[in-house]
Each structure stands twice: as structure tokens, then as C-alpha cells.
Amino acid sequence: MKNKIRFVQGNEACVEGAMYAGIDFFAGYPITPSTEIMEHLATRLPESGGRFIQMEDEIASMCAVVGASLTGRKAMTATSGPGFSLKQEAIGYACMTEVPCVIANVQRGGPSTGNPTHVSQGDINQARWGTHGDHSIIALTASNHQDVFQITVDAFNLAETYRTPVILLLDEAVGHMREKLIIPEEGELEVVNRLRTSLGRDVDYHPYLPREDGRLPMSDFGDEHRFNVTGLFHDMWGFPSANPKVISGLLRHLVDKIENNVQSITRYKEHYLEGAEYIMISYGSSARSAIHLAKARRERGEKMGVLELQSLWPFPRELVREKCEGAKAVLVVEMNMGQVLAQVKAAVRKPGRVFLGNRIDGKLITPSDIKTYFRVIQGRGV
Amino acid sequence: MAVKDYLRQRFFPHMWCPGCGHGTILNSLLRAIEELELEKKDIVMTSGIGCSARISGYVDFHSLHTMHGRALACATGVKLSRPHLNVIVPMGDGDALAIGGNHFIHAARRNIDITAIVMNNRIYGMTGGQFSPLSGVGIKATTAPYTTIDNNFDVVELATAAGASFVARSTAYHVKESTDILKQAIQHKGFSVVEILSQCPTHYGRKNKEGDAVSMLELHKTNTAKIGSKALEKNPVLTPRGIFVDTDKPEYCAEYEKVIAFAMKEKTS
Numbered sequence: 275m276k277n278k279i280r281f282v283q284g285n286e287a288c289v290e291g292a293m294y295a296g297i298d299f300f301a302g303y304p305i306t307p308s309t310e311i312m313e314h315l316a317t318r319l320p321e322s323g324g325r326f327i328q329m330e331d332e333i334a335s336m337c338a339v340v341g342a343s344l345t346g347r348k349a350m351t352a353t354s355g356p357g358f359s360l361k362q363e364a365i366g367y368a369c370m371t372e373v374p375c376v377i378a379n380v381q382r383g384g385p386s387t388g389n390p391t392h393v394s395q396g397d398i399n400q401a402r403w404g405t406h407g408d409h410s411i412i413a414l415t416a417s418n419h420q421d422v423f424q425i426t427v428d429a430f431n432l433a434e435t436y437r438t439p440v441i442l443l444l445d446e447a448v449g450h451m452r453e454k455l456i457i458p459e460e461g462e463l464e465v466v467n468r469l470r471t472s473l474g475r476d477v478d479y480h481p482y483l484p485r486e487d488g489r490l491p492m493s494d495f496g497d498e499h500r501f502n503v504t505g506l507f508h509d510m511w512g513f514p515s516a517n518p519k520v521i522s523g524l525l526r527h528l529v530d531k532i533e534n535n536v537q538s539i540t541r542y543k544e545h546y547l548e549g550a551e552y553i554m555i556s557y558g559s560s561a562r563s564a565i566h567l568a569k570a571r572r573e574r575g576e577k578m579g580v581l582e583l584q585s586l587w588p589f590p591r592e593l594v595r596e597k598c599e600g601a602k603a604v605l606v607v608e609m610n611m612g613q614v615l616a617q618v619k620a621a622v623r624k625p626g627r628v629f630l631g632n633r634i635d636g637k638l639i640t641p642s643d644i645k646t647y648f649r650v651i652q653g654r655g656v
Numbered sequence: 657m658a659v660k661d662y663l664r665q666r667f668f669p670h671m672w673c674p675g676c677g678h679g680t681i682l683n684s685l686l687r688a689i690e691e692l693e694l695e696k697k698d699i700v701m702t703s704g705i706g707c708s709a710r711i712s713g714y715v716d717f718h719s720l721h722t723m724h725g726r727a728l729a730c731a732t733g734v735k736l737s738r739p740h741l742n743v744i745v746p747m748g749d750g751d752a753l754a755i756g757g758n759h760f761i762h763a764a765r766r767n768i769d770i771t772a773i774v775m776n777n778r779i780y781g782m783t784g785g786q787f788s789p790l791s792g793v794g795i796k797a798t799t800a801p802y803t804t805i806d807n808n809f810d811v812v813e814l815a816t817a818a819g820a821s822f823v824a825r826s827t828a829y830h831v832k833e834s835t836d837i838l839k840q841a842i843q844h845k846g847f848s849v850v851e852i853l854s855q856c857p858t859h860y861g862r863k864n865k866e867g868d869a870v871s872m873l874e875l876h877k878t879n880t881a882k883i884g885s886k887a888l889e890k891n892p893v894l895t896p897r898g899i900f901v902d903t904d905k906p907e908y909c910a911e912y913e914k915v916i917a918f919a920m921k922e923k924t925s
Contacts, residue, residue: 299737320919325736325912330762334729337722337759341702341733344720345741349733367723495700495718496738502713504721513667513713514721 280455284448285310285352287419287455288378289318291426292350294457295465297376298324299349301338303331303357306390307446308380311352332357336364336377343373344503346468346494348430352378354446355388358397358404365439366405367505369528372482372490374433374468376426378442380449381558383636392636393446395558398613401441402587408525410532412539413441413587417561419455422448424463425541425584431466432539436531437490443586445609447559447638468492471499482524483510488531533588540593541584546572550579552648553598554631555618556607557583560639564607567641586614591621598622603651605631607644659686662696664716671710673781675861675869677828677854681775682711684834684852685746692839699742702731704756707782707856708748708775717744725755728763731770739769739909742842746773749790750780753809757789764818767846768908772820773838774811774849777856785859796863811851812900821846823901827853829876830897837899846907853880853895 280290288311292300300319302312312328319326325342329335335351342349353361358379368375381397383389388396397404401413412432416425422444429440471491473479475498484490493499502512507524509515532539546568547553554564561582571578581597583590598604598618604627606615612630619625631647633639649655663686672678689699699717703709705724712719718741722730727745735743752760752774763770779797780786787797792808800806815823822844826834834852841848855861855872866872881888883898 299733301733317919320912320916321923323916323920327732327736327912329729329732330758333726334732334759334762337726337729338733338736340722341720341730341735342737343733345734345737347737363723364726494738495720495734496697496741498697500696500716500718502719502721504713505723506721 278457278459280457281452282419282455283310283450283452284419284422284444285380285450286314287422288352288426288442288444289314290455290457291423292376292430293318293322294423294463295348295427295430296467297348297350297430298322299339299342299347300325300351301327301329301335301342301349302351302353303329303335305332305354305357307382307449308352308354308378310449311378311380332360333363336361339375340364340368340371340373343375344495350376350378352380354380354382354390355384355397356386358400362404366407366409368439369405369409369411370505371503372437373439374437375439376429376433376442377439378444381443381445389636391446393559393609393638394634394636395445395560395609396613397443398586398610401443408529410529411441411587412436412438412532412585413443414541414585415443415557416584417448417558417582419453421584423455423457427463427465428541431464434466434468435489436535437492438532441587443558445558451559470494473499475499480510481512482508484527536588536590536592539585539588540590542590542593543582543584545580545582547579547581547597549577551577551600551602553601553604554578554580554607554644555583555594555604555614556580557586557614560607560609563639563641563644567644570641583614589617589621591617594618594621595623601627604628605644605647605651607631607639609633609639657690659683659690662686662689662716664714667714670714672707673856673858675855675857675872676707677777677856678708678711678775680828680831681773681834681852681854682714684831685744685773685838686715687835688838688842691835692842694742694842698740699744700731700734702727702734702743702745704747704751705782706748706751706780708746709751711746725751725759727751728756728759728770728772732763732768735768735770736909736912739913743770744773744842745770746775748781749774749776749778750788753811753814754789761814761818764815764820764847764849766908767819767821767905769845769847771838771841771848771850774851775854776811776851777854777860779856779860781856781859785863811849815849816901819847820849820901821903821905822848822899824849824899825851825853825895825897827876827880827897828855829873833897840899840902844902846905
């Protein structure tokens, strides 16, 4: 167990997870509260032969990640609100061209420069719809460092599996908080590597022709197979096409490859959920307060529990509906104006029983904040 | 290998207008690659958006048609990941120096071993004839119906000041010279910028009374002169052509290899 137990920031846990998953390229631009991710990778990557580059802005960082991934590297960038906005152009490009990559967004308050050093969870919808046009996306999150590690490994795995950008939605509180992290042994967690084509040099390779299982084997730039990559709608060779069938076929594929796999992409945790009459749905740092409250209430015999979501997109509708079936009330605990609340209301059978328990002032929502919301819901006064 | 073997001929005829200079530049570039005997699989052509950017679809290399202005940023990721690849980035004037201006100066500053070609026709062709940062003052364009008041960049001066270690200029008229310069640019270890004046008879020539493609090509000849030539000495307002910068200085990927070697040694010691 030598050197396997660490006392680290959440951002460092993310770095450890990325290293475990086999990251070998990072491009970024400094921005609070995500900067520690790039600082640590600046040291760590060259130690293992990987590449790190500080680019001129967030746009360029995201572009460099796409270029690197096409040569076969496991590539990542990290940012926060304003930088996340700038990356959206190339995130859309990565969706369209099906380039695996990971984008960590350590959320701070917004809009605009907002509240750089304080916590917020205001980018949930931007993660889903930040880039223009129809598409689908995977976004993951976690509330403690062990889970940040695991979910970062998952982010790389899902990016490779579905040939898609994966958004890692951390937040300032988790990113900057320090706690214990146990780094798993090699082989303990699954690591998905790039699926490369087995076709020889003289066989026609179609970079955008899915196999029977839906996966698209890749070929690295620099290897034998030469093909075209474009942000235009394209055919199975990667060449631009204005054929209506090609356009609708590609768009459906980009959406279906993710939306049809919600179950295998969904990540969540249950805390005291068995028989719960009052359910909190939460994620990221706000879930910590929800779990704390549920534990205290259970000790007093109250049937309160937490459904902690670790994948926000594609939104796990079925899961949420099923878990909330018998609840007297559902409180969505988040640090925004109700971005996940809207998804939960749309998912459950009785949306009138779903309430928002939020905090939007840059301070972490506390168990006593949540208690106040429950007093109102339960008609016990403020 | 013949030049046609470097082309994806099934996409011909190309989409450029009759008389456009871009096809000529593609020809010069392929001849340079042919003379250097480069392997197709060792070349990645990365481009942005615009008429010039469509060049990457026509060549039988690894081709990456990216976003408007972002070709050099994407190319940086490719090159740093696989430094042995020849990364060639053809761009239009607006692509390279308006929306892509920041990436342009920073790629030059890093001196990363990429060959950047600015196919300068002084106009946004694909969107129908708007002025670009290379148009200069007194030009008619759809977005400058009363003529432009915007000053232009000088690509050579800008690239030199930003740190590019190879900087040259030629025109679509001077095809052999272009081939020769492109050969040297590709072989150069560091960031190379080659500006090639191109002509857009459709959107620039017509509006600015420069006539058809032939007369615009004539202008490439009469308005330019080789650096060090008597013609330029006599008439310094002519646009100079030739190689302005060819220096040997540390290249980014090679320097990063040193960082890796040092970091690995530190870790094991």
C-alpha cells in the first residue's frame, strides 16, 4: 500500500484518476478554480512520457485536445465557467467528428466572470446544450474524492466506448476541498483503451461506419489508413455530404449512440433510500450536505434518503421515476436555480411533489439550509 | 509518385471558381511534396473554414478540416502528439489572421514545426466578398460599399515579429518559385509561414476593377519584385517576394522531448 493513500484536493483526485485511466495529453489555459488540474499534469505527464501544453486560450486548448486524440492519445482539458463557454465550439466539433476526449469543468458562479472562487452548480444545462445544434453528450459528476477518482476513470472509459467528448462536472467545493484518497491498484478498475481498426493497409477503412455493436473502430493519424475528418455532415468515409439521408442518418447516430445507452452510462449512489418517504436528489458537493442530513434523520427514525446522481447527461429519467415512486416529497438539492429540478419534474409521475432546495450565493448549501426547506414542505413553518 | 497520386481525384472537379488562384497553389504545394518524396501517411493537412480550407479534402493525406480560424490550434495538438509527422496548414487570409490571429501569433511564438500557408486573396470568398484583415485601405467589398478604412496586416512582418523562424512570400503567378519556397518551408525545422498571393476574380477582382483572372495574375507579376532585385530597389512600393527569415532556433516539440527526458530522470532519481 506504499504511496497509495493521499490527502489531496479534489482537483488532484481528478488528476490521479486521469493518470490511472492512461491520459497522455493535456492542453489547457489557467482558470480558477480548475487550475490545479493543469498544474499537476504539467509535472505528472512528462514523467510518464505524456505531453502537456499551455495554450493561448481555452478555444485553442480544446482544439489541441481534438488534434491529439486523433493521433491516438487519451486527451483531456480542464476549465471553469467562462473557459467552458469558449470550449463549446470545439466540443461540438468533437461531437460531430466523434473524437474521444474529456473536459473537466470545475464549476464556479456565473454568468460571465461571476464568482470565480466560490462554489456553484450553474453549468448543468450548458454541459448539455452549450454547443449549437442537435447532439447528445455525457456529463458526469461526483461528491467526494474517491468518487472523483473513479468518475474520472469512467469519463475516459465512456469517451473511448462511445467516441464522444465527456464532460466532468466538478465544482469549486469538491475541487478545492482536501480529503483522503486511496489510489486503487493497477487492474483494480476497468480501463477502456482505444478501439483501433484491425483492417490492413490494403483494405478500405471507413472511419464512420459503425460495427454491429455500434462502436466505431478508429485509426490514428500517422498510421496507414488516411481519411478525412470534418465538422461538416459527412459520409462513412468522412467526406462532406449534403445528401439528406446522410445528414439525418448521422444526426440520429450521434444522438442514438448515447440516448440508447442511458442504462449503461448511468452512474448513481443510494444513501438511506430504502423505504424513504422524503427523498433528496443531489450531486456534487451539495450531495454531501444532503447525505449528512439524511443520516441524522434516519438516526431519529425518519424515513429520509438521498439519490445521488453521478451522471447528469444523458439524464437518468427511468431511474429517477422509479426511485421517487413512493415518495411523499422529493427535494432537489442543488446550487443553481433548478437545472436538475426541471429534469426531475419531467421524469417523475407526480411533479407537484418535487421541490427545489437550493443555495445560489456562492456558499455551500448546508444541512441546516436543507432542514429549512423540509420544514416548509412538511408544513412545520420556517 | 506523380502529382495526381497525391489527389483524391474522385472529388474533382474542385469547388473553386474559374480563375481562382487556390488550385494553382495546391499544384505548387503537391509538386513540392513530390520533389521531397514525402510519404502520404506522414503528412497531416489541417485546415480551417473558407475556400482555402477545402484544399484538405482534395489531398490524399491524413486530412483534418476543422473550425474557422482553429486549424493551427488543432495542428498543434497533432504535431506535439506525433512530432515525426509533417503538418501542413493551408489557411485563407480571414481564417489565418482575423478569427485565427491569436493562434497564428502563438504558433509562431512557440516555433512549433508546422508549415503554415496563407493563401491571401484579400477577401472572404466563401461568404460572398467581405473585406479581410489583409484587404487594406480603399478596397470595395460587400461590407465596405464605401471602400475600406481598415488597415491591413503585413503577414511577413507579423510572422517575423511573432517569432516564426521561416517567413516567405510568393504569388500564384510565380508557381516554380512557390514550389521552391514551399519545399524549403516544409523542410525547415520550426514554424514556417509562406504567404502566397492568390486571386479571387469572382469577389475581389470584379468589385475592385482588377479584371479577370488573367489580368489579376498579371498584377501579381507587376506589383511584386524579388527581395534584393534591382526592380525593388528602383520601385520600393512593390510588394517584396522571397525568403525573409530563415533562422535556426529551438523548435517546440524538440524542446518538449528534453522536458520529458528531464522529468523522467527526476522521477527515477
